[in-house]
Amino acid sequence: MSAASERAAAAEGEQLARTLAVLRETSDRPLSFVTAGAFAALDEGGSEPLAADAESGTVIPANGLVLLYGDGGAGKTTLVLDMLVHLASGEPWLELVMPARPLRICLVENEGPRQLFRKKLARKLAKWPRAAETIRVLEEPWQGVSFRDEAQRDEFVEFVTAQKIDLLVAAPIARLGMQGGGTLDEVAEFADLVADVQRRAPGLAAMLVHHPNRAGQVSGAWEGFPDTTMHVQASGHGRTRILWQKLRWSSLLHGKTTHLLWADGESFTVDEREAVTASTMVDEILAAVLESPGASWTKLRPRVRGNETEKAAVRDRLIADGLLVNQTAREGQFRLWHADDPAATRSELRTGLERLPFPTPEREAAAVPVPPFQRSIGTVERERHGRPGSLVADCLICDHPFSVDDGSPAMRCRACVALTADLVTEREADQMRLLERLRVREALRGAA
Incomplete structure (x- = not known):
């Protein structure tokens, strides 16, 4: 076995040992039940939201989990930074998310060149100086953080506790120790690693940044884990939209879509579109x-x-x-x-359906004072069809000749009537015209 395989096996063994220790600890606790009234009456610490919506519904709960995901180029990093400087300054973000107070935030950017992220953050902080002191950014190891590393989790707990951090923001999930393709078990295992830090740092909320799968949904079986799920999508040049896909504690934003316009200072404004109802x-x-x-x-x-x-x-x-x-x-x-259009003649049943799909020849003739051009064939005996005679007219729509039985005037060929009524496709109508031409040709031959 290689040295790398030995280290991986040892790490898995240590993780299993910790899981068993937690199970033993919780299994020693006896089951305890109280009445619903007693349960609801207890004012448990940490129930106050770190950030709420305009109606005080919780968007970022203490000890909660927020998942934000979106395509590359959708503006995730810019949007996250814009939100964080508002929260860290105690200012409402777009009148959508209101922090309870200036939040102390720890930011872990685990991908991309560090020097470019420094410049992007510097541009943002130039307009938000207060956030410069309330946001802590991981500098080392750059692109080297993993929640799977127990020693690093211990350091996280020590740091966020000492600095009284309210919100831990980390991106992207794929570089933070998540393994596998995102099955329910794999997601549950990774979520438990993050929760291990939160359990040991009471009140700490976590925001994880992720990417979608090819179908445009969140990659992996994450649906049941977050308290809040935000889907960030590009909406054309200079536009971004947020689908508030899941907000367990906020009915105001849950399921809503917010359209954003890019603004100066790498910020956003809400596109005040009329609500669609x-x-x-x-x-x-x-x-x-x-x-x-x-x-x-x-x-x-x-x-x-x-x-x-x-x-x-x-x-x-x-x-x-x-x-x-x-x-x-x-x-x-x-x-x-x-319904007010005079051309919209209803059927006699008054069902709101169409005009009769095949108007009678009398109705068509009455609608147009000038009769269509007709070429008389004379009396054509056609015993096999049981028809005593026929006329030929040119369709006023497609200009194809068609036969008019019994000398009745008509404006349109059968193919155009059927096509207008949506009874046939264009291809089927062409086939009908071909058959009609053969029929006319046969009639002309018989008349000759």
């Missing part, structure tokens, strides 16, 4: 339909803000309430008209 979706759908009557949902959807599932639900409710008219007979497809 069901009411705004109704207004925008109706406005889009008035602007583009008869358009498909595919064309209308990008003009409406909001979640795609919620937009579809609002659309369906407008159809059911008769405010929109859907002029397609094929299930799952849409040709939408505003």
Whole structure:
């Protein structure tokens, strides 16, 4: 066995011994139960949040865990530094996160060139001098910290206790001792290493910075561990958005999205966009339909803000309430008209569905005072079809010739009628036109 393998085996043995020691210690404690009233009445120390939302919901709990993750280039480092100088100065961050007091922060940056991080931090502290004294930054060993190292965990406990640190910020998880691809057991093991420091330094909160997987979600089975999970995403040049993915103790921010604009001094401002609600979706759908009557949902959807599932639900409710008219007979497809549009003729059932998909020839003829051009074939006997005669007309949409049975006037060929009603695809319509041309050719031959 190599020396490296021996050291790894020894480290695993030491970790197992510590885990067994903790289990023995906790197993010696007898189970104790109290009434719910007695449990809730106890004012236990450390319950006050280090930072809260605008309604006093907890964002960073004492002894809690915050997970912030995002793509490279999304502005994670800039955003974290901006948040930290506000918290360290006792100032609200974007009116979203309010510290209970100026927080004492320990920052561990475990990747990237140290000299570049020095310059970035210096630029930030130039405008936040108070934070220069309340933030402690790990200088050595640069890129050499691991929570898996028991000696380093002991040093963390000694330092944060002596300096009365409130918040330990460390990045990135992949360089802090996390092993494996992030299975539940692997995440639980690493989280327990961080929790070991927190257990021995009462009140210490931890913020870990991570990266997403290829699907855009947090890498690894982290969902159940943090009290707060923030997803930082790039949103185009000069823009960043935060999805407050999970806030166990804050209903105000939980599940919300905050859009940020980049500002001077490597800072951010909130993009004060109008909140997207069901009411705004109704207004925008109706406005889009008035602007583009008869358009498909595919064309209308990008003009409406909001979640795609919620937009579809609002659309369906407008159809059911008769405010929109859907002029397609094929299930799952849409040709939408505003109910006040005179062209949006409803079916007799008044279901809010489309106009009759195949208007009668009389209705079409009445709509256009000038009759379409028709070429008479004369009386063509077609016994096998049971039709006494036929006329040929040119479609006013595709200009293809088509036969009009029994001399009834018509404007559109069967293919265009079916395509307008969303009953066929473009390819199927072309096939119908080809068959129609063959039919006309056969009729002309018979007339000759």
